[in-house]
Amino acid sequence: MMSSRPGNAEFSPGLVRRSASKELLKRFPMRNVDKLLLFAALALGVFGIIMIFSATRADTPSTFYLKRQLLFFVLALLFMALGAGFDYHKTMPYAKIIYGVTVFLLMVVLLFPARGGAHRWISLPFFDPQPSEIAKLAVIIMLATFIADRRMELSSIKDFAQALGIALVPMFFIFLEPDLGMTLSIFIIAVGMLVVGGATLRQMAVLGAGSLVAVLAALQLHVLKSYQLTRLMVFLKPDMDPLQSGYNLLQSKIAIGSGQLLGKGLFQGTQTNLKFIPEHHTDFIFSVIGEELGFLGAVVLLALFAVLLWRAFKIAITARDPFGTMLAVGIVVMFFFQIVVNVGMTMGIMPITGIPLPFVSYGGSSLLVNFFCIGLLLNIGMRRFPKGT
């Protein structure tokens, strides 16, 4: 390959050095990094840190959440570097190991004591990781590998079923935690990847019908706990649960609506400061943004997300190979689903599912995983050119 390049440097030591450094630079893919994507992700992270501080200032100590989120943010930047720092193709051979370990962790987490009625966290001294956060990424990597391995042809029933199975196994364990939001996340990620990955229309139709049957069966057999069902349905009928989830939803809507065009000002949200908004630093952080920064602030936030998704899209399309494309598509769907469900929930047009707002909500696991995913996207984007050309 090298030999095909013009200007053989063997005879010119000066040129060799210059050319070598140039070569090095050329081969070092950092120069192709998607700066807009990087900017959007960092801006969202900082946005989140500020809003988390606004939401939790009244707690004691007032900077507890701020400090932790800052620390996670720094760690997340390392994770992003990690995600970008190696050739993403190298993950393909490890996909099965990553997937296997993740499923194992999903089983292990069920043995840990429940918190708030759910076994979601593995208790460690400083930090309690949420294996389901990793599971999303593991499913994306595994599915991307699987689809790429089949050259984006899933037309055989066996391949389609296997691909679906990759998603269903972790979904099953996460559903047991229980974490309905995360279960749905993985399902939607899988659907998105199957659509792009070559599933036929008929296969998708069968999948759609099958999910419908599964949902009806679940309702009929009371697989869902009543509180889960209530939370899912309450956005359609807020008086269903006026004191709990209905109240939360109402207060969230009041917060956002009362923000009006310019908001009440950073740190000035009455709904936030007087604790009318529940979970204001995690699931309902968007309500705080809507209240304090108003329509303008909320639109800026959505615009940042739009930029992020747009750039991620571009990376998916321009990726060098199916694996890169599928990886990027999985990540895009993951972000998209979380954004829409979370923001929609705070405004009462989506069910309450406990899905955090990516990059913005407080929470270590999701921040680390999300920035790692940004790292991967940058990785795919900057390695889009065939080697040496």
Next chain:
Amino acid sequence: MFMQLFKRNGLKIKPDETTYYKPDTAQDNLQRRIAILGIVIAIAFAVLFTRLWFMQIVSGNDYRKKAEGNRIREISVEAPRGRILDRNGLVLVKNRNALTISVVPAEMKDQEEAVIGRLSKLLGMGEKEIAYKIEKSQAPNRRAVLIKSDVGEEIVTYVREHQREFPGVIASTRPVREYPYSSLAAHIIGYLGEINPEMLEEKKGEGYIAGDEIGLSGVESTYDEELRGKVGKYRLEVDAQGNSIREISREEARAGQNMRTTIDQNIQALVESSLMSGVEIARTRNDPEAKTKEDIRYKATGAAAVVMDPKTGEVIAMASYPTFSLNDFVGGISDKKWKQLTDPKNEYPMNNRAIMSELPPGSTFKVVTALAALKEGTYNMQSAFDCAHVFTTGPFKDYPKTCWSTHNHIDLFNGIVESCDIVFYNLGLTFYQRQGTSTGRPLWEYTRDWQLGKRTGIDLTSEMDGRVPSPEWKKDFNKDNPEYQVWYPGDTVNMAIGQGDILTTPLQVAYMYSGLANNGKFMRPHVMKQLEDVDGKVVKKVQPEVSAELQIDPQHLNFVIQALTGVVQGGGTASATFEGFPIAQIPVAGKTGTSEIAGKQPTAWFVCFAPVGDPKYVVAVAIEQGGHGGEVAAPVARRILEGLFNIPPAGEIRPSVGD
């Protein structure tokens, strides 16, 4: 080596191979598939944007208001109502600070049941009763609903120390009414209760809000606006748990104006006790017309008495029997008590019979007939009659009417003194004959001159109109029964003795006689004398008001009054009762009455004024289903007169047998 195993494991292609697999057709296909995803995402973002627009820009103001409602809690501090005093400044109603337990329903939130349970144990009240009070209350959610008044100090301390277990429960002092004499003048004073939705609708413009305590009867109702004062308002910022964060504004409560009434506390007490003993005496007597053994005694189901000053219209005392205790209403009346008070078996103790009972005035009305006949000139002061117990003149040949006695030769003067019905049947029949030929004024017009058939306009609520019958009235009253519309001779003749369709309240009868006592000048009856602010400055003073002036020939007036003085002496119908009364010093002009209502025992009436010449008081007494006026009503009036004129009370008062 171990890694090597995995690197190859299961993959059909080497990782690097993928680099070269990207045919153009696949790329097209891929772009199409990704575009589907892109469209979905774009639509979703558009939906979020639109929703945001609607919430923040279109409905932003509504949400802003809701957020303010969340954040701001208004605490109302009840203002003490004005005190109510008697004419001499003695306290009839005052306030005291009661330790109370109240509940702000909105702040109990989901813990309502648990909190009610704890309160129930603490206060010794049923959970249902507490829940009922909360539910029944019209108060807006952020206003405290009174649960129990006059709780022990230890309960207040307990609630304050365990506030966490009692979210939304407020232990505080609040001014409540105190009635030192419990039932004294209960009907004049009136009771308080929470404003109901209809009243609220009506009074919204006057600053009333749901949850307000409002006077529901008596002067508490008539003068509620003056008495109520102004509720204090503290606006606090609260968090989601209802903890107050800071005070936003404060408006202090202002006490209501104190009211001095025209009532004399001592006279009122005397009138009430006299009336009650009158009722008790009536109940020991036998009704000669009783048809069954159970009905042998007079039932005396209700009674009323009014004492007023004919020259000013001031009501010195007004009593109604049966009565009730105002203290039952302090802190909200209990369900059980309320049921008792509204049970028909108990004859509606809350009704002020002095202004609400509509009864035929009976013979007390005869003065009106006599003066009307004299004015018309159809009879004169010397006119003579024959009373042979039965009246069969003209159309009454086939429907004879009777007198309660047989008076033989009798003139108009003695017709009043001895209350001879035959005399007045004659007067009535003449009125009937003249009204047929449209000569002279009909009797019902004279009756209206005496302010009957309409409210006196006293400053108390629920006053009834009474009724003056006339052919027009009869036609209208029997709209649906044409056969009952005919005005018969008996209609005028009955009216001449205060019977038939004519109805009056005890106050109207007192008012009629104050007009008589005051030379035809009717002074509007009232119970409010003046309003004073907290510093004692007079804010408003009621001036005596002439509501009507009647031209009466002084000779006729004198004639009638002379006849009335005869009632309480010599052969008068109340002479036995007034035996021993110092008539010479305090001349009394009075009239007995016994009025019949179909299906009921007769109502006993006595109305009088004294001293004749310079009348200071008019006293009217009515005892429903109590028997004859001379027998039971006149003795009550005498007791009252003794009190009014400081005459040492005679031991046993004799009933008179008169009608």
